[in-house]
Amino acid sequence: MVNLAIVGLGAWGRxxxxxxxxxxxxxxxxxxxxxxxxxxxxxGAHGLAVSEDYASVLADPTVDGVVSCGPAHLHAxxxxxxxxxxxxxxxxxxMALAGAQARALRDEAQARGLxxxxxxxxxxxxxxxxxxxxxxxxxxxxVLHTEGDFCVHRYHKIREGGWKGDPQSSPxxxxxxxxxxxxxxxxxxIADVHAxxxxxxxxxxxxxxxxVLARAHGGSTAFLTGIGxxxxxxxxxxxxxxxxxxxxxxxxxxxxxxxxRKVDETLPKAEAERxxxxxxxxxxxxxxxxxxxVDDAVHGVEALEAIAASANERRxxxxx
Numbered sequence: 001m002v003n004l005a006i007v008g009l010g011a012w013g014r015x016x017x018x019x020x021x022x023x024x025x026x027x028x029x030x031x032x033x034x035x036x037x038x039x040x041x042x043x044g045a046h047g048l049a050v051s052e053d054y055a056s057v058l059a060d061p062t063v064d065g066v067v068s069c070g071p072a073h074l075h076a077x078x079x080x081x082x083x084x085x086x087x088x089x090x091x092x093x094x095m096a097l098a099g100a101q102a103r104a105l106r107d108e109a110q111a112r113g114l115x116x117x118x119x120x121x122x123x124x125x126x127x128x129x130x131x132x133x134x135x136x137x138x139x140x141x142x143v144l145h146t147e148g149d150f151c152v153h154r155y156h157k158i159r160e161g162g163w164k165g166d167p168q169s170s171p172x173x174x175x176x177x178x179x180x181x182x183x184x185x186x187x188x189x190i191a192d193v194h195a196x197x198x199x200x201x202x203x204x205x206x207x208x209x210x211x212v213l214a215r216a217h218g219g220s221t222a223f224l225t226g227i228g229x230x231x232x233x234x235x236x237x238x239x240x241x242x243x244x245x246x247x248x249x250x251x252x253x254x255x256x257x258x259x260x261r262k263v264d265e266t267l268p269k270a271e272a273e274r275x276x277x278x279x280x281x282x283x284x285x286x287x288x289x290x291x292x293x294v295d296d297a298v299h300g301v302e303a304l305e306a307i308a309a310s311a312n313e314r315r316x317x318x319x320x
Contacts (some may be wrong), residue, residue: 004090004281005063007070008070014275015273016277025282029047065087065088066087068089074233089278094301102297103298117294122272139242139255145222146223149236150175150233156229159224161296167206172195174304190222190319194213195213196210243261250270251266
């Protein structure tokens with residue numbers, strides 16, 4: 001059993017703690033928050049030792065690893081502190097807001113021989129697992145193009161003043177990272193991006209919608225969309241030289257090949273948040289490498305940085 005500390009007990013942090021309550025591989029034993037009094041009821045119900053002193057938690061020898069789950073602009077700082085204290089890190093996406101920060105985290109982890117992993121729950125849904133297995137098996141041939149959409153009804157609720165309403169923490173294309181990591185995993189490293197965004201729908205300065213055209217180093221292409229002011233939707237589709245495969249929502253799975261194979265089914269829903277934490281525990285225990293490589297996680301941050309620059313500067317931007 002791996003004992004974990006979580007930094008941040010907002011909605012997502014609480015979701016991770018709740019998701020792993022029955023896990024046989026990992027458990028959360030400590031939580032670091034800004035205001036301990038506000039977290040006491042939840043912490044008590046889940047057996048967490050809650051503290052406002054991050055350094056003391058990092059010094060605790062019973063803590064085997066840290067999950068960085070605070071505000072996005074603090075992920076890199078909190079993760080770096082943990083690595084320097086000798087603790088492996090599972091960083092909630094985005095791992096960092098700048099490529100230089102992400103590379104510094106990778107260098108620190110490698111220098112100390114510590115695990116650094118990217119927490120991305122959609123990588124563990126049942127339909128994405130099926131999609132990646134088909135791509136890896138060559139069912140759709142050579143990958144030519146991917147398309148991904150992530151849409152939520154969220155930005156209408158965000159006002160200026162907090163970190164969520166700050167374009168530095170939520171840059172243009174930030175929502176597209178829900179399909180970006182899958183794009184990198186299926187296409188490989190991205191060479192350049194061209195992003196277009198608009199910011200005149202919600203009552204804040206965020207990019208309400210962003211469309212991204214990307215080109216991989218191998219020549220394949222991708223189209224990514226992130227919209228924060230419409231009904232919820234998630235889709236990721238991979239087109240190959242012999243067919244295509246699609247995941248929609250958390251369970252819908254479709255495939256069609258040129259030789260007549262067709263699949264259209266709803267798969268059982270996976271406990272994605274528990275599975276990602278357990279994958280981190282497996283990596284710490286040496287049972288299996290974490291599914292998302294550190295290099296891909298770092299490249300994802302570099303790509304997000306390029307997407308924001310492209311949208312803001314209205315030009316094609318090279319990645320990395």
